[in-house]
Amino acid sequence: PAQAAPGDPAYVIFTSGSTGEPKGVVVSHAAALNTIRDVCARFSIGPSDVALAVSGLDFDLSVFDLFGVLGAGGSLAFCEQGPIADPARWTAAAREAGATVWNSSPAQMTMALDAGEPGLPGTLRLALLSGDWVPTDSLERVRRWAPGATVAALGGATEAAIWSNVHVMADGDAARPSVPYGAALTGQRMEVAGPGLRARPDLVPGEIVISGAGLAEGYLGRGDLTAAAFVEGPGGTRWYRTGDVGRWLPCGEIEFLGRRDTQVKIRGNRIELAEIEAVAETHPGVAEACALVIRPEGAQPSVALVVRPERRYDADLSSRVSAIDGCMATVE
Secondary structure, eight states: OOOOOTTSEEEEEEEOOTTSSOEEEEEEHHHHHHHHHHHHHHTTOOTTOEEEOOSOTTSTHHHIIIIIITTTTOEEEOOOOOSSOOHHHHHHHHHHHTOOEEEEOHHHHHHHHHTOTTOSOTTOOEEEEESSOOOTTHHHHHHHHOTTOEEEEEEOOGGGSSOSEEEEOOGGGGGSSSOOOBEEOTTEEEEEEOGGGOBOOTTOOEEEEEEETTOOOEETTOHHHHHHHEEEOGGGOEEEEEEEEEEEOTTSOEEEEEESSSEEEETTEEEEHHHHHHHHTTSTTEEEEEEEEEOOTTSOOEEEEEEEEOOOOOSOHHHHHHTOOOEEEEEO
16 A cells, blocks of 8 residues: 655645646645544534535545545435536435535535525535635525525635635624635634735735645645745745735634636636636637626626737727727637
8 A cells, every 4th residue: 555644745636827727736635634624523524424526526625525524434425417517416416315514616506506496405414615705695595495504604725725714604694795704724824914924904905815734735846836826924934825805804704805816716616817818819810818707697607708810900000999800709
C-alpha cells in the first residue's frame, strides 16, 4: 500500500483561470481532514446517515460526500444521470434511499424544490448549501418537505479545502437582504482586509481572506499564481486572497457583497469570464470577445459571449463602429 503523510497532496481540483488555462488547486490530506472533521462533528454525521451524491467529482463538494460521509460510516446514494440535469431524478433517488443529508450548490437545491411533488424526502435532516448565493427562503422551502431539517449555508474556496465558514439558517433569515457568510470553521480564520491585509472595522467593505489549517499547498506547477494568491500578512501569517468582497456584521459574521474581479458563479461552478474571452480570441476569425452573465427572468443564469469578427478597419471611427458584426452564443 502507498504511504502518505498528512502534508502530502490528497487531491487536485482544477478551477477557472483568467489566462484561459484552468489552474489545479493542490489540497493536502491534513487540510481536507480539518474541514471534514469539523463539519462531521458539528452536524453529527454518522453511520445512520445517507447522503445523495448530487455533485460531480470535479466539484470539491464531492470530497465531503466521499471522505466525510463515508468516513463517518454513513452511506452514499447515487442516481442515474441523463444528458440534462433532472431534479426529479435527484428527489426520487433521495426518497428511495431515505436520504438524511443533501450537499449541493443552492441552484441544485432550488431546482429540486421547484420540481414540486412528491418533493424531498421527509427523512432529510441536514441540507448543506454552498458555492453561490443562498436564497433567504431556503430554510422555509426545505422544511415544507422535511419539517425537522437543518439548513446550513457554507462558504470558502477550493483553495481552502471545501469550506471555511458556516451559517446555520434561522427563521429570521427570510427577512434579511442576504444570508450571512457566517463564522469560521474550527482551525480556520477569516478576515475582511484592506490594504496590507490589515483588518477592516465592522461594516467597512474589504477583501475576504482565509488562513489556517485548511489552506491549499498552492496551484499545481504555477508558482507565479501561487505567490500572487497565497500571501504573507502581518505577523507572518499565510493568507489566501479569495477576491470576494464582504464586511463584518456587528453579530460577528461576515456578509458577502460580491467579487472584486470578473469571476462569476453559474450553478455553483466558479467561472472566470476572462478565461472564456481568452479562449474565444484564440480563434483566427475573432478579433475581440466579451463574456457576460445573462439572467433571464425565471430561468437559470448563463454566460453569453459577444464576439467581433476579425477584419480590417480603416482609421475612421465611424467606419470602424459600423463595421462591427456582433453575434451571441450561450455557453452552457
